[in-house]
Amino acid sequence: MKRRQVLKRLLQTSGGLIAASLLPGCSSKALGSLFPLELLHPEAPLPEHLLTPLSEFYVQTYALAPQVDRSTWALEIKGAVANPLTLTFEDILAAPQSDFYLTMECIGNPTGGNLIGNAQWTGTPLRPFLEQAGVKPEAVEFALHGADWYKTTLPVADVMRPEVYLVHRMNDAPLTQAHGYPVRIILPGHFGQKQPKWLVGIEAITSTERGFWEQLGWSNLAEIPTHAMLRQIQNTRVWSGHHRVSLDAGGEQDWRQGILLAGVALDKASPIQTIQISTDGGGTWDKAEQNHPRSPHEWTLWRYLWQPTTPGKYTLLARGESGREQQPLKDEHHKDGSSGVLEIQATLQS
Ligand SMILES: Nc1nc2c(c(=O)[nH]1)N[C@H]1C(S)=C(S)[C@@H](COP(=O)(O)O)O[C@H]1N2
Ligand SMILES: [Mo]
Numbered sequence: 001m002k003r004r005q006v007l008k009r010l011l012q013t014s015g016g017l018i019a020a021s022l023l024p025g026c027s028s029k030a031l032g033s034l035f036p037l038e039l040l041h042p043e044a045p046l047p048e049h050l051l052t053p054l055s056e057f058y059v060q061t062y063a064l065a066p067q068v069d070r071s072t073w074a075l076e077i078k079g080a081v082a083n084p085l086t087l088t089f090e091d092i093l094a095a096p097q098s099d100f101y102l103t104m105e106c107i108g109n110p111t112g113g114n115l116i117g118n119a120q121w122t123g124t125p126l127r128p129f130l131e132q133a134g135v136k137p138e139a140v141e142f143a144l145h146g147a148d149w150y151k152t153t154l155p156v157a158d159v160m161r162p163e164v165y166l167v168h169r170m171n172d173a174p175l176t177q178a179h180g181y182p183v184r185i186i187l188p189g190h191f192g193q194k195q196p197k198w199l200v201g202i203e204a205i206t207s208t209e210r211g212f213w214e215q216l217g218w219s220n221l222a223e224i225p226t227h228a229m230l231r232q233i234q235n236t237r238v239w240s241g242h243h244r245v246s247l248d249a250g251g252e253q254d255w256r257q258g259i260l261l262a263g264v265a266l267d268k269a270s271p272i273q274t275i276q277i278s279t280d281g282g283g284t285w286d287k288a289e290q291n292h293p294r295s296p297h298e299w300t301l302w303r304y305l306w307q308p309t310t311p312g313k314y315t316l317l318a319r320g321e322s323g324r325e326q327q328p329l330k331d332e333h334h335k336d337g338s339s340g341v342l343e344i345q346a347t348l349q350s
Contacts, residue, residue, distance in 0.1 A: 046291040046301050049101055050264075051171055052117035059178045060106050060115060060192060062212060066147040068198050070182040075166070079143070079203035082134030089182055092166055095124035100165070101298040103266055107191035107213070107222050111331070112229045112342040114239055116264075118299050121186055123167030127160055130202075135160070138206045144185060144194075145201030152194050152211030154187065154221075156204070163188050163297075166199070188297040189268035191222040191337055218335050225339040226327050228265035228275045228302070228320030238263075238344055246347045249311065255348045259306040263318055264299040265290070270322035272300040279306055281315035281343075282329065288318070296322075311350035317341050 059065075070089050077085040099122050109115035135156060142159045144152050158164075165186045168175055175181040180197025187194050193213045214220045230238055233245050234253055247255040265272040271292065276285040290302040300320075308314065319341050320327045331340035 046289065046303065048291060048293070049120075049298065050118060050301055051101075051120060054171055054173070054176065054179075057117040057119065057170075057179070058106065058115045060108075061148070061178070061197070062150060063148050065177050066198050067177065068147050068182060068200075073182050073200070075183065075199060075202065077129060077133045077202045077204075080136040080139040080206050081130075081204050082136060083132065085129060085133050087129065089168070092124060092168060092183060095128065097122060097124055101293065101295055102186060102188060103264075103297065103299040104192050104195065105224065105266065105337075107193055107218055107335075107337045109338060111227065111338040111340055112231065112238055112243070112344075113338075115192075116229075116266075116299075118264075119170050120172060121165065121167040122169035122172070123165045123183075123186070125162055126164045126166050126185065126202075127162050129166075130160060133204075135204050139204035141205050141208055143201070143203045143205050143209055143211075144196045144199065145203065146180075146196040147198035147200045150196055150198075150212055151209075152196060152214065153205070153209050154190070154194060159187065159202075161188075189223060191219075191224060193218060194222050219333075219337065222337065224266055224268040225337055226265075226267040226270070226272070226320050226322040226325045227337075227339045228272070228318045228327060228341075229263045230261060230316060230318040230342055230344055231263040232261070233316075233344070233346065234260055238342075243342075244345045244347070246349065248349050255308065259308070259346075260303060261288075261306055261316065261318070262301075262303040264301060265318075265320040266299045267296060267320070267322040267324060269296050270324040271296050272320055272322050274321045275300070275302045275304075276319045276321070277304045277306075278317040278319070279308065279314050279346075282317055285319070308348060311348045314346045314348065316344040316346055 075087040101120050103118040106115035139156050141153045166183055167186050168183050183199050184197040185199050265275050275288040277288050278285050288302040288304040290300050329341050
């Protein structure tokens with residue numbers, strides 16, 4: 001069977017939603033297939049963007065989500081600054097607005113896990129406000145504060161980057177309470193813990209401090225390593241390092257018709273150059289097809305058509321490479337974010 005026919009067949013047999021795959025301690029929402037397979041039609045290029053619907057976007061909050069009133073909300077820029085500022089929501093709206101795509105991931109996401117989502121965000125750059133406030137030379141870091149008393153810190157230069165935004169919309173709707181209504185900060189290149197929701201304070205500090213998660217041992221910079229994740233095998237959402245799939249011969253999901261593997265890859269700043277796929281536990285590797293998002297902060301989408309000929313047990317791996325680094329096979333430091341290659345066991349029935 002030709003590649004085109006194979007993919008057509010996959011499209012015909014995988015319309016429905018699959019049952020929920022749950023992470024311990026994670027929200028118990030039913031998850032559909034990551035890639036709507038219509039988007040994988042061989043005649044269509046890989047989509048440019050794949051947005052995570054809000055209904056599937058993970059929520060990670062250490063305490064209860066505070067209820068913040070937009071009309072009384074204020075953001076204080078304070079500490080070691082020449083002119084402390086208090087910004088209202090109207091001040092944020094009056095500044096120039098733009099949209100951008102960015103993938104948010106929790107540092108505690110196990111490789112392949114569901115604590116990751118891609119959204120379109122709307123807001124305004126933070127930098128002009130910091131310039132207006134006049135950061136004093138003795139400032140070394142900013143402490144970022146949420147209305148729930150969440151705190152995290154980053155070096156001054158990192159927070160002064162022009163790509164750091166105050167955002168108030170996500171996927172073209174106002175931020176929901178769970179995602180930080182009315183305003184959160186986005187610091188590209190860092191895991192989610194560096195992006196406080198319900199942002200109420202930006203404080204220039206003159207000695208280094210550690211934030212909430214950082215005091216518990218999680219990485220202080222929390223930069224996103226180069227990592228590719230296999231997320232979907234045919235219409236099954238893959239979600240853990242111990243995931244096993246079994247595929248039948250014959251019937252609707254006949255593996256002899258070809259098996260579609262698909263996933264995402266991300267790095268803190270460098271475009272993903274290749275995603276290598278192995279179906280023999282790392283013995284041989286083959287390049288996946290991928291898209292090339294304009295922003296390195298949006299996940300790269302990839303797919304690979306695997307055409308095995310013999311039944312048996314296989315170990316599937318996906319390994320990403322950016323201009324910066326090649327993804328390690330094993331995780332070294334779990335509290336720096338999971339970066340090791342996910343091993344998926346696939347059994348092909350005879
Ligand atoms: N104020 C506040 N901001 C926060 C958190 C929090 O608990 N409180 N959790 C952080 C963590 S650990 C992550 S991974 C992201 C998750 O963002 P999301 O819930 O919008 O997906 O928010 C970050 N911002
Ligand atoms: Mo997180």
